[in-house]
Amino acid sequence: MPLIYLDHLSATPLHPKVKEAMTQHLETVFGNPSSDNQVGQPAAAALEKARAQVAALINAEPKEVVFTSGGTEANNHALKGVAIGLREKGRHIITSNIEHKSVLNSLRTLRLLDYRVSSLDVDQYGLVDPAAVEKAITPETILISVMLANNEIGTIEPIADIAQIAQKHKIVFHTDAVAATGIIPVDVQKLGVNLLSLAANQFYGPAGVGALYIRKGTPIWPLLDGGLQENKRRAGSENLIGIVGLGAAAEAAAQEMPMNLPRIKALKERLAKGLIAGIPEIKVNGHPEQCLPHLFSASVTYIEGESLMMLLEDEGIIVNTRSACASGSLRASHVLIGTGLDHALAQGTLVFTLGRDTTEAGIDHVLAVMPGIVQTLRDMSPIYKKEHTA
Amino acid sequence: MPLIYLDHLSATPLHPKVKEAMTQHLETVFGNPSSDNQVGQPAAAALEKARAQVAALINAEPKEVVFTSGGTEANNHALKGVAIGLREKGRHIITSNIEHKSVLNSLRTLRLLDYRVSSLDVDQYGLVDPAAVEKAITPETILISVMLANNEIGTIEPIADIAQIAQKHKIVFHTDAVAATGIIPVDVQKLGVNLLSLAANQFYGPAGVGALYIRKGTPIWPLLDGGLQENKRRAGSENLIGIVGLGAAAEAAAQEMPMNLPRIKALKERLAKGLIAGIPEIKVNGHPEQCLPHLFSASVTYIEGESLMMLLEDEGIIVNTRSACASGSLRASHVLIGTGLDHALAQGTLVFTLGRDTTEAGIDHVLAVMPGIVQTLRDMSPIYKKEHTA
């Protein structure tokens, strides 16, 4: 039985065009793009080609694209870079409660360095309220960071609205678009953001490669200090093989999006409808409409996600769980808690992320086996019993 | 005519074994090492294999190896991580005047955050005096960072001696071993350091991949905040393709070092002797004995390095120059100035770095053409004339 892979959030297989571009680069090019000679030239050309490809995906100028070692570095760079760059202007930063850990923990570090952070509540769907953002602004505020789409529940935030508010108050605005870029159209002009993070492994590029969009004129200090690479914004020899992969992935994503989007969205609907119909007492997470088209998150009552995930894997189905037990840190997901779930319900959360290789047959297999697995685990659960005998 | 590539400092061609490992990984593995499932498993195995390979190269425990996006990130992480980790203990850091820009500019950023830095002079060979380090220590000192080998002049610093002093005073000690690791034996136990930076592209691995050795118990904060990767020390999806390449390069370097070292050293001697004999008035940089075996730096009086480099390239010879004109920043090399060269002399500096593919015939071609090229440029130089008519 072929694997039914529904965890495209954790990793995507490389796009055939990405594989090809990377393999070819690896076989033929080794120079340093900074070297002004015939060895460095092809490297420099490859670097700038990838930059143009990424810029095209998000409608930016190539010069505004800075390559990073992934979404985490892009987020750290945006937050810490602006914090240091504008430290004389103020030390207050606004964010939301459901940001990725790379944002939240960057802010934790900035707190140690005497920055203050306002973290905004979200509603039950995970939406940030632009009015709340505006209310949180103080004369000290130097940066607002709200993610474009949440990677656990899929909710798409009203970024353009928040960006307008930031602009009005002349505050730098960053959005973590890692979960969205390459999946849905992302246009930095329409969004009106100063900074935007993206990562290749969300759209069939290699892991550990990403980019930070830096709008011309944005006051931001480097995160990686050193040499003059990346127009002096990010030092260090470039991971060129990875960057070539990111470029190829960006081009492929732009090309294939019109085709992939509706197909994947339909498959997600099928999955959602089927699970809701087949399993009593499950709660769908995230916003019903403003949601990533490839992500479906649901909390299954009375059971824990890791065991559910493992039994699904036994059926050849790979999914993700936001269960604390599976998280490595044994903490409940701050996103789920942020949208109002209690710990027990959060424990039973599965995240399905569909991809370009997902088929109807695969979805139907999930729908066929999952209700039985849920029942087995519920029959083993002390809370299931209790609720139903109480 | 095949290219005579003598700029292994800027980039090394991938080792055939590295190519093979990376290509194979790229073709077959795509999982996320953090995913506890059959897709994540091969990824996790590849990650840990590479970690063991790197650990073996520097005689560390695998757990003490943290992968980074290169030497620059490793250096930034070491300096900023310890600075934040120990900010309550003190805010004074000791370094030398000839560190790589990734160290010096990290320290510049820390200065903005109210840390104080003592930067030590070096002697004419670029050596740091351990006694001077000890003298610079204050009760506030939290970190000493001195490079293992300088990447412009090749001088190997007395790291074990300095580490002993640091240990005596219970101060964390970091060494930037980017230019040395994979070239000469590097043993973290013998060196006695707490932190050590290395980068794959110095020894036939991919660019943009490196590691920071963190001795167990070293108080260091993450540079990249976020998820739980790398034993919570470095967040972000891993650049696994690159890391696999680093691992393979580390293994190959360890294996081939006994064979490559004496061969390359002999070729360097041949180059050095030949150039000194063939070109009047050139100054050899770096320490005559305590020097990287593959690096030869010399300053050619009366002429500028970029034009020299370009004319050599015309003869199929790729070298590096430390001329300000070629540096991108148009600044004279702080390393050369640090060893006492004046600006004019620094301008004429070439750095030759030999590699596993360097041949005697290649060196002899350099010796055959370079004196003539130097003379052509000298004949064009207003200083040459002046010195010789004066």
Next chain:
Amino acid sequence: MAYSPIVMDHFKNPRNVGEILDADGLGEVGNPVCGDMMSVYIKVVDNRLEDVKFKTFGCGAAIAVSSMITSMAKGKTLEEALKISNADVAEALGGLPPNKLHCSNLGADALHSAIKNYQDRKSGKVKPLSLEIDKEPHVKGTGGGKCYCPYCETKVDDEAHFCMSCGQELPHEHDH
């Protein structure tokens, strides 16, 4: 999967799942760290565990631990059963991943709690033959006023999310 084959077997084919309606003792523990729960039912005849059953809300390790500890306890005297330690269970399972070791606490705690419940009922401390819960909150001790890493006991930063000394993640709002 980082689980041993024995864990996988006990997880996929758990032994002793269920309730004992006329149980002589019931132990129920919840792990506040990750929001999991385990209930252990025992039937005691002649000071021996004639039957042991469980219900568990938790991860694969927690289910395997429940299955293993109930299998190990069955037939043992109460004194023998009380000696079954977390380490015994983990060992019998062929080891557990480090971040899952606390799940074996869950198992031993629930069993011991069930035995205690039985003994309390016998001694009249609680009403016998009721399924009322004798819940023991399972909370790790705090460091005592200060902020310590629970793994290596180094003093840690107030805001730390890992111990800078041993590199261990600090669970939750770690104790201080």
Next chain:
Amino acid sequence: MAYSPIVMDHFKNPRNVGEILDADGLGEVGNPVCGDMMSVYIKVVDNRLEDVKFKTFGCGAAIAVSSMITSMAKGKTLEEALKISNADVAEALGGLPPNKLHCSNLGADALHSAIKNYQDRKSGKVKPLSLEIDKEPHVKGTGGGKCYCPYCETKVDDEAHFCMSCGQELPHEHDH
């Protein structure tokens, strides 16, 4: 190489290299930014540059600029030659990489300096027919007490190594 083919040609086959021993004017400029120097010798007949020669210590661009500007100046009247601007030279060379534009300053400055030296000699300000140097230090003007990016004129940080506004590297100890 980011140099145009014209630059490469003038670099590899530079025109007018050398000195004029009985020069009528000598201009010598040094660029403190990167430690380069250029000397231009002129021979003037009937207010026209009959011969122009140069010696240059500098990068490929500096040599090409020297070659190009001496070629352009030869045969021109002094007035025409004084009108040759940095931009003209860069354009004639098919463009220069942005970080090499300052090298074209070097060329025009040296030529103009040589003409000035000739005029000064004629007017008796300096001794004629000597190869003594009429050196004009070639230092970029400072921002005037404050700390400005020389590219976009934004106020910049004292410690900045690039302008946070336009992203340009700030040369050297930038002016403040």
